Amino acid sequence: MSFLNPWLLFGIGAVAVPIIIHLLMKRQLKRVVWAAMRFLQASVQRNEKRLRIENLLLLLLRCALLILLALALARPALHSLGLGVLAPPGSGSETAVIAIDNSYSMCQSDGVSSRFDNARKAAQEIVDSLPPGSSAAVLLVSDVVQALIPEPTLDLALVRKTIKEAALSSRGTDLQPAFHYALELLKSRAGNRKAIYLLTDGQANGWTHAAEIHALLQGAKLEVQAYVVLTGTPEDRNLGVSELRLAGALSPARQAVRFEVQVTNYGTAEAKNVPVSLAVDNDEPCDEGAIESIAPGASKSLSLFANFRDPGFRTVTARLPADRVPADDRRTLALSAFEQARVLLVDGNPGTEPRDSEVFYLRNALTPVPSAQQAEYFIKTDTIAPADFDSAKLDEYDVVVLANAPDLSATAPEALDRYLRRGGGLIVFPGDKIDVAFYDGKLPFLPAKFGAVYGDDTRYFTLHSKDYEHPIVSIWKDPASGSLDTAHFHRAFELKIPARQRAPTADGKAQPDAPRVVVPFADGQPAFVERTWGLGRVVQFASTAGTAWNDLPVRPVFVPLIHRVLGALVNRRSERLNVPVGGRFTYLCEPELLGKPVTVVKPVAGSVAVETGTNADAAADRSARTRPGRVELVNGEPMLRFDETELAGAYEVNVAGDPPLTLKFAAQASPEESKLAEFTQFDSLSPLRVMRRRPNENLRERIARERGGTEIWFPLAILALVVACTETMLAARFSRSK
Numbered sequence: 001m002s003f004l005n006p007w008l009l010f011g012i013g014a015v016a017v018p019i020i021i022h023l024l025m026k027r028q029l030k031r032v033v034w035a036a037m038r039f040l041q042a043s044v045q046r047n048e049k050r051l052r053i054e055n056l057l058l059l060l061l062r063c064a065l066l067i068l069l070a071l072a073l074a075r076p077a078l079h080s081l082g083l084g085v086l087a088p089p090g091s092g093s094e095t096a097v098i099a100i101d102n103s104y105s106m107c108q109s110d111g112v113s114s115r116f117d118n119a120r121k122a123a124q125e126i127v128d129s130l131p132p133g134s135s136a137a138v139l140l141v142s143d144v145v146q147a148l149i150p151e152p153t154l155d156l157a158l159v160r161k162t163i164k165e166a167a168l169s170s171r172g173t174d175l176q177p178a179f180h181y182a183l184e185l186l187k188s189r190a191g192n193r194k195a196i197y198l199l200t201d202g203q204a205n206g207w208t209h210a211a212e213i214h215a216l217l218q219g220a221k222l223e224v225q226a227y228v229v230l231t232g233t234p235e236d237r238n239l240g241v242s243e244l245r246l247a248g249a250l251s252p253a254r255q256a257v258r259f260e261v262q263v264t265n266y267g268t269a270e271a272k273n274v275p276v277s278l279a280v281d282n283d284e285p286c287d288e289g290a291i292e293s294i295a296p297g298a299s300k301s302l303s304l305f306a307n308f309r310d311p312g313f314r315t316v317t318a319r320l321p322a323d324r325v326p327a328d329d330r331r332t333l334a335l336s337a338f339e340q341a342r343v344l345l346v347d348g349n350p351g352t353e354p355r356d357s358e359v360f361y362l363r364n365a366l367t368p369v370p371s372a373q374q375a376e377y378f379i380k381t382d383t384i385a386p387a388d389f390d391s392a393k394l395d396e397y398d399v400v401v402l403a404n405a406p407d408l409s410a411t412a413p414e415a416l417d418r419y420l421r422r423g424g425g426l427i428v429f430p431g432d433k434i435d436v437a438f439y440d441g442k443l444p445f446l447p448a449k450f451g452a453v454y455g456d457d458t459r460y461f462t463l464h465s466k467d468y469e470h471p472i473v474s475i476w477k478d479p480a481s482g483s484l485d486t487a488h489f490h491r492a493f494e495l496k497i498p499a500r501q502r503a504p505t506a507d508g509k510a511q512p513d514a515p516r517v518v519v520p521f522a523d524g525q526p527a528f529v530e531r532t533w534g535l536g537r538v539v540q541f542a543s544t545a546g547t548a549w550n551d552l553p554v555r556p557v558f559v560p561l562i563h564r565v566l567g568a569l570v571n572r573r574s575e576r577l578n579v580p581v582g583g584r585f586t587y588l589c590e591p592e593l594l595g596k597p598v599t600v601v602k603p604v605a606g607s608v609a610v611e612t613g614t615n616a617d618a619a620a621d622r623s624a625r626t627r628p629g630r631v632e633l634v635n636g637e638p639m640l641r642f643d644e645t646e647l648a649g650a651y652e653v654n655v656a657g658d659p660p661l662t663l664k665f666a667a668q669a670s671p672e673e674s675k676l677a678e679f680t681q682f683d684s685l686s687p688l689r690v691m692r693r694r695p696n697e698n699l700r701e702r703i704a705r706e707r708g709g710t711e712i713w714f715p716l717a718i719l720a721l722v723v724a725c726t727e728t729m730l731a732a733r734f735s736r737s738k
Helices: 006-025 037-074 115-129 156-165 176-187 210-219 360-366 386-391 412-421 436-442 558-570 615-624 699-708 713-734
Strands: 076-078 095-101 135-141 145-153 194-200 224-230 239-246 256-265 271-280 287-294 299-307 312-319 330-337 341-347 379-384 399-403 425-429 449-454 492-496 516-520 526-533 536-541 578-580 585-588 597-601 626-630 632-634 637-642 649-655 661-668 689-692
Touching (some): 006 037, 037 713, 095 115, 095 145, 095 176, 115 156, 115 224, 135 156, 176 194, 256 287, 256 312, 256 330, 341 386, 341 558, 360 379, 379 386, 412 536, 425 558, 436 449, 536 558, 585 661, 626 637
Parallel strands (some): 095 135, 194 224, 224 689, 341 379, 341 399, 399 425
Antiparallel strands (some): 271 287, 312 330, 449 492, 526 536, 585 637, 597 649
16 A cells, blocks of 8 residues: 555544543542432442443544544555555655657557557556646557657657657567566656556567566565556467568579569468569569468478569568568568679680580589570670789679689789688689699688598499578578589598687577588588678689599589589678668769768568558658768778668669669568467566556556555545534533433
């Protein structure tokens, strides 16, 4: 129990007034003996005990009346389960932190309004319920905390305006940082009553750190009261595009390019005949298909094809029919469609005949078409000797291949390092002519060190036959694609990945540029490995590109394998065009663009294009979504950077120049946010108070009741009236002559 007017409790001291009066009214009678006294004495002795009881009863009623009046005026309030924070005497105002969940699960609709809309309405009602003189801060919370009003303000009109203009994001949910931020904010604030109001949908994903939240609340339970208001109703049906990826090796223009669309059933019932479409940019769907059925909790994939009419930056969007969770009904992938991919082959062993060349099979695998069609094919190759490497313009090529090349010039390592950092690709095939000391000592960007050569012509070994998890070889998880273990290897270098490069970072994650084994040999030794270096990527093989040490080049899997390796290097640039929601987009620009102004047009919230309204409305909407920027010098390179990627979908970037540069990138939300199961262990988070906002309910009175408890002044006032009436009636009765 607490009291809303605790100072009036001092009125209980008035109970001393009737007691004092009672004591003062007692008189010391002078004893006089007279003859008739003996006849009255007997009567007085008979009534003395009754009179004493009557006076005492009247005294108690008068004291009770004053106590009840003081209690009623102090406005006592009862808190359920005793969880209320007892406000000190004289408190009335409140310092509040209003935290609104704006993660993308809050876009779920009940057919009328979204959970986020309901949360904003509830936040407005909480502000309306604050006592006079209160202050409030406003936070938007997801997996990060965005302080819209970082310090509590007395300007509640500003608080209402800020809540009204709050925007939904496509971020995931982690509510532990929100509680930590709010408690730290309130810790430094002076005041009698402090409270946190979190408005969320109760999605289980947001409470993965429930134990830490409980510890935070327990540590502050005597100072801060925390409330959770759940908005929206549970949903048991939801289909979402959980993955969209380029399934083909490359993305050339004017060629059919295959994409893989994965759809997940996050509901509790089987989904049947699920239509899926694929569109390029904002055009009409270019391909459509349907998934026959998806079991609850399961995922299924569908292959769809797109054709890029022109080279350049493109976005591909997979769509599902709209449901009540619109954020995951589409997913966008950005990529760069190219006119042609240029490959520079450095032949370390040209041989006397064309077939003896180290790059003979490699060159034919890269351009697997008749000679008459090679001029039109989208992969172009140039072959040079190691001695001509210094004169080659590396930036004109997408990929450089060192095939059994001996040590290069002293300036080659620096040129390759610069080429890789700017986004180039490098493939290294060893052989009997390489200088191991040069490769291991001068080329620090290689994923592994070359060890000793093992194997001989009397026996062979093969590639691993299963667990193809790396994207380059993942297609061979399907036996219908063939098998990598058909190739026979007689010799190979031992590839040694330095231990310091294998070691995880302090948080247990892999290092950003840590080498990865693409596929091992059957004995577990790496067959080829890869790593990123700057904006580029390096792939290093353990055996030769020709048939000197193996017969892989004459196996059917060689052509698709080389194309997928080439795709992994060329598409490295497209990988930079896709960032997770909230991630930083970076793009390396040409030197002449340094300092040029940049405009970035963000996607529409919910990734729904504006299709109605006038051209002026569309222009105003685009202007509201446009953010300015500039190409800056970062680590000595002209770099375009953009951080405001809180919305999933396609972003358009325009860089002023002559000619201007226009590119596109995409932000992709985590599919984990599509799991709408609710957290069910709120009881374990005491002293957290949880309430669910009912449809069309105004929370103002409910929040006020939760804040102050259930007031009982009215019953006390009624009881005081009853006591006053009883005292009056008894006093009149006792005063009658007897």
